[in-house]
Amino acid sequence: MDKKISVKVCLGTTCFVMGSANLQELIETVPAKYGDKVDVSGVPCLGLCSIDWEFSKAPYVKVDDEVIKEATVEKVLKAIDEKLK
Amino acid sequence: MAMNTPRQTSHIKREILVRLIKAFYSDNFGENARLIPYKMRPKDYEVAYRCCVYKERAILRDRTIAGLGLSIEDTDDSIHMAELAEKVLERKQPEEHPLTVLQTACKGCVPSRIYVTDLCQGCVARPCVNTCKFGAITVKNGKSVIDPEKCKNCGMCAQVCPYQAITKIIVPCESACPVGAIAKDENGHARIDFEKCISCGKCVSACPFGAVHEKSQIIDVLKQIKAGKKLIAMVAPAMFGQLPCSPKQLKAAIMELGFADVYEVAQGADVTTKNEAEEFEERLMKGAEFMTTSCCAGYNELVDKLVPELKPFRSETKTPLYYTAEIVKKEHPDAVTVFFSPCVAKRREALKNPDVDYVLNYEEVGAWFIARNIKVEDCGEAAFKTEASAEARNYAVTGGVANAVKSLLPEELPTYPVVIDGLNKQSIRDLKKYAKNGVCELGNLIEVMACTGGCLGGNATVNAFKPALKQLTNYVNESKHLKETEKVENK
Ligand code: SF4
Numbered sequence: 332m333d334k335k336i337s338v339k340v341c342l343g344t345t346c347f348v349m350g351s352a353n354l355q356e357l358i359e360t361v362p363a364k365y366g367d368k369v370d371v372s373g374v375p376c377l378g379l380c381s382i383d384w385e386f387s388k389a390p391y392v393k394v395d396d397e398v399i400k401e402a403t404v405e406k407v408l409k410a411i412d413e414k415l416k
Numbered sequence: 417m418a419m420n421t422p423r424q425t426s427h428i429k430r431e432i433l434v435r436l437i438k439a440f441y442s443d444n445f446g447e448n449a450r451l452i453p454y455k456m457r458p459k460d461y462e463v464a465y466r467c468c469v470y471k472e473r474a475i476l477r478d479r480t481i482a483g484l485g486l487s488i489e490d491t492d493d494s495i496h497m498a499e500l501a502e503k504v505l506e507r508k509q510p511e512e513h514p515l516t517v518l519q520t521a522c523k524g525c526v527p528s529r530i531y532v533t534d535l536c537q538g539c540v541a542r543p544c545v546n547t548c549k550f551g552a553i554t555v556k557n558g559k560s561v562i563d564p565e566k567c568k569n570c571g572m573c574a575q576v577c578p579y580q581a582i583t584k585i586i587v588p589c590e591s592a593c594p595v596g597a598i599a600k601d602e603n604g605h606a607r608i609d610f611e612k613c614i615s616c617g618k619c620v621s622a623c624p625f626g627a628v629h630e631k632s633q634i635i636d637v638l639k640q641i642k643a644g645k646k647l648i649a650m651v652a653p654a655m656f657g658q659l660p661c662s663p664k665q666l667k668a669a670i671m672e673l674g675f676a677d678v679y680e681v682a683q684g685a686d687v688t689t690k691n692e693a694e695e696f697e698e699r700l701m702k703g704a705e706f707m708t709t710s711c712c713a714g715y716n717e718l719v720d721k722l723v724p725e726l727k728p729f730r731s732e733t734k735t736p737l738y739y740t741a742e743i744v745k746k747e748h749p750d751a752v753t754v755f756f757s758p759c760v761a762k763r764r765e766a767l768k769n770p771d772v773d774y775v776l777n778y779e780e781v782g783a784w785f786i787a788r789n790i791k792v793e794d795c796g797e798a799a800f801k802t803e804a805s806a807e808a809r810n811y812a813v814t815g816g817v818a819n820a821v822k823s824l825l826p827e828e829l830p831t832y833p834v835v836i837d838g839l840n841k842q843s844i845r846d847l848k849k850y851a852k853n854g855v856c857e858l859g860n861l862i863e864v865m866a867c868t869g870g871c872l873g874g875n876a877t878v879n880a881f882k883p884a885l886k887q888l889t890n891y892v893n894e895s896k897h898l899k900e901t902e903k904v905e906n907k
């Protein structure tokens with residue numbers, strides 16, 4: 332149970348324009364809130380946006396293996412809380 | 417401060433732009449444009465915001481109309497979308513006023529009024545009843561009730577209630593507008609009074625329904641590219657804080673869209689700085705008490721339309737865009753020029769300047785990259801032919817313009833910069849006062865920015881303010897100071 336949760340915020344062009352620009356704050360707030368239980372970083376294109384029309388579901392965030400579509404700060408925090416339960 | 421908060425409405429607006437651009441590149445523009453609302457809300461779609469899928473589609477159709485650069489208010493519902501799209505291809509010039517309101521989206525937003533909440537205790541003191549000068553409040557069944565016929569919206573009752581049980585319901589666009597240009601009409605639909613509107617874009621950012629749209633010129637630009645014209649992009653400094661890439665990668669990415677070259681508008685900002693510094697010194701010598709800058713299009717609209725008494729105090733120097741466009745047209749008389757803008761106000765400025773053919777904002781450019789599958793972070797690097805100074809690149813940040821001008825002024829000249837960081841009702845009152853008194857107690861070089869934070873806080877930016885500032889500042893820090901570049905030129 333001491334494996335860290337990994338949070339990857341996609342900062343590729345598509346996600347960035349569709350809203351992950353506003354998720355960058357997670358990179359500061361998540362460590363402040365969860366300490367070393369969670370590893371958070373901005374990452375290049377996760378490769379999810381170019382499949383068919385999936386750009387419209389951007390921005391994407393990955394919490395461990397779970398893909399969050401149309402991610403918002405609230406959705407990401409909720410997913411982390413679920414994992415920590 | 418509400419600078420660039422994440423919004424579901426921006427997501428919808430950008431998604432429509434991407435789909436429109438993809439439709440343009442497809443083999444049937446009209447039909448694919450028509451299908452946008454259906455693709456976004458297919459039959460089995462779980463309705464997210466409105467009563468039913470049909471209403472949502474109707475609203476998406478209207479948003480697409482704004483994406484086509486048309487006025488939503490003036491477009492006939494019964495015209496087939498494909499027909500509208502095809503017609504736009506024949507348009508010679510963008511429409512005059514850059515904003516349009518999607519009035520069907522306004523319905524959910526109640527008119528501004530004073531409202532008694534459940535917190536009302538029906539207290540004995542009843543300060544509300546006694547305070548109301550218009551006799552609009554009575555107590556019925558142990559609760560205060562406001563008679564809407566008599567209420568004048570003064571808000572006095574809200575101030576005196578010991579339980580804070582009375583609140584003023586605000587209309588976001590109305591309270592954001594610094595000049596009272598937008599208001600709900602009798603039908604509850606917001607309307608912009610274009611005589612007053614200074615195109616500051618604050619209503620665009622403020623509306624929680626995303627009802628205020630810019631009329632996009634993206635189709636006009638795509639048409640020029642398709643026709644094989646030579647297009648030149650002129651990129652405002654704020655853009656270098658917008659996307660996840662370096663400035664040189666951004667240039668390469670823009671060229672991949674089909675542009676022949678990219679100029680930094682900061683190049684023109686260097687001319688603005690030099691002229692404005694000379695002008696300021698001259699004015700002071702002649703005994704002037706203060707001068708305001710003249711680079712912000714929103715501020716210029718304010719002065720020209722609503723506060724003419726500021727005209728004598730505003731610098732005569734032209735904007736960075738003006739000088740940049742002049743340089744570009746001189747070097748490439750055959751080019752079509754496109755300005756990449758952080759805000760809606762620059763659309764008005766461009767309309768008045770024959771050297772600027774089109775304007776795209778950062779949402780539109782971002783959508784274009786997505787539609788063409790261009791990943792800016794993977795692009796190579798392309799260098800700018802003329803490098804702008806650090807001061808010019810910092811024009812996008814509040815305080816940056818005044819600083820640039822000051823950097824060229826002689827030390828002994830008494831220069832006291834003042835920064836108006838965003839136009840609002842209060843700062844407009846202040847400016848009027850300076851004009852009336854002919855003096856500003858706070859200083860003599862007044863920089864005015866319509867947007868809080870400067871252009872980085874513009875309504876059509878993509879990046880959040882803080883990271884944008886960090887990214888742009890890195891660029892500024894690796895640039896040469898204007899004074900150094902001056903020396904080289906004079907040698
Ligand atoms: S904020 Fe203004 S534009 Fe937006 S829904 Fe309300 S009335 Fe309409």
Ligand code: SF4
Nearest residue numbers: 593613614616617619
């Ligand atoms: S653009 Fe600015 S001036 Fe015009 S209606 Fe909107 S808030 Fe008011």
Ligand code: FES
Nearest residue numbers: 341343346379380
């Ligand atoms: S940019 Fe985020 S998945 Fe491609």
